[in-house]
Amino acid sequence: xxxxxxxxxxxxxxxxxxxxxxxxxxxxxxxxxxxxxxxxxxxxxxxxxxxxxxxxxxx
Numbered sequence: 001x002x003x004x005x006x007x008x009x010x011x012x013x014x015x016x017x018x019x020x021x022x023x024x025x026x027x028x029x030x031x032x033x034x035x036x037x038x039x040x041x042x043x044x045x046x047x048x049x050x051x052x053x054x055x056x057x058x059x
Contacts, residue, residue, distance in 0.1 A: 007050070010052065011046060011053065014041075014042045014046035014048075017041060017042040018042035018046070021035065
């Protein structure tokens, strides 16, 4: 159950980071160098969160 909760937290963190990055890009607060880095971290967190949730659900 602990890994599933950690997976959910990573998933929420990744989605939140993606949304904040998109809002920052649209509002013009982020430079062109920051956007890919934020997107990469968001995708890593989302992938890790989904991987942890799937691993626990399949057992």
